[in-house]
Amino acid sequence: MIELAIYDMDRTITRAGTYTPWLIFWAWHRAPWRLLLLPVAALAGLAYALKLVSRKRLKEINQTLLMGHAVDPARIAPMAEAYAKRVMDGGVYPEALAQVAADKAAGRRVILATASYAFYVEALARRFGISKVIATKSLRDARGRIIARIDTDNCYADGKLQMVKDYLADAGLDRSKVRISFYSDHFSDKPVFDWSDEPIAVNASAPLRAHARKEGWQIVDWH
Template sequence: MRSQHLAIYDMDKTITRTPTWTPFLAFAMRRRARWRLALLPWAAIAGLAYVAKVIDRAKLKQTTQKWLLGGSIAADHVATLTNAFADHVVATGVLDQARARIAADKAAGYRLVMATASYAFYARAIAERLGFDDVIATESEHDPAGALTPHIAGENVYGPAKLRAVETWMAKAGLARADCRIRFYSDHVSDAPVLEWSDEPFAVNAHGPLKALARAKGWPILDWRK
């Protein structure tokens, strides 16, 4: 079987200048219900609970979505919000060198895959605009009417869960690991499982712990912020 070439990218702070979840919440609140901005201190409390390890990242994301965006959002409203947000991110928040690398991988025949812990409902819109072929992200539950709820469907695609999600996606896509050449780009040490598993791991815009790990492993260190 012909080898498949995959270029898998993390999104937040790898492709984008900043994380995207808090900016999405602020963007959506300004368009959906400005009065919810008054609840930001409660979201900060949830953040402190996460730092104190009282709650995990999945609970933090679900809690902040419920408090700041409400219990559910109609599907058509979600589409309007996510399309507008994706337009904003792609216009102002994507690193130029990330764009160049994505284009180079595509030109070299790589299948472009975004693998992010961010929510799929807006990550897909961003990925589509950047020319990605596939998206692996944290999925959300929907109510019987199709409205978006704050509840995560399955796992929060973070840390070891990201590798499991990538492997699940590959199995569904009919891609055997032995038949694939995989490069993976990430800024954060939480992605160490996928970096270790890939054939070509790249530490991009790396924070201290990932930079130290990359040096110890001999992985290339790239800085797309310059």
């Protein structure tokens, strides 16, 4: 039996969300004038709350506003490293890193599965000690630049579950011969929780905590 330990990232390993802070970090260092567009981003957030735009489209809009339509990945790489260093400086639960290390020591394959963008998440994953990342991917233009459009689907809710299933298929892993532990803080990950063999609610939001108690799932709080 092959054992996998799959971790969500934002508010599971990290103490807070990383996507909006990443956009602000990028704008501050690369194009400070874009910070003037934050009120427009807030309006986009309101449109999402009113269900006028999808979560996927909201992310694309905010990336366009604060990073621009297209960015050379060579410009992103050093910024992702700098941002990862900043997040690691007090922005990560030590207990999460200890659990990742324990899962690896036990011979489990550790995977990071997050709705955040792969172009900056991979720098964080390396610092977590995780080599495999399943994350939201971006389309590229003819010049190889990362554009503010999501490739296929946002790695969120049912989309995350499908991407994890795709990983198993690509790796040639038979689900019946794999035991999966899944760590996350949010109820949006219910599809993956339900599919896993060992659902573990970490730093759980109120809806997830209530559901986890009802289902008898393990509940863990990292501080």
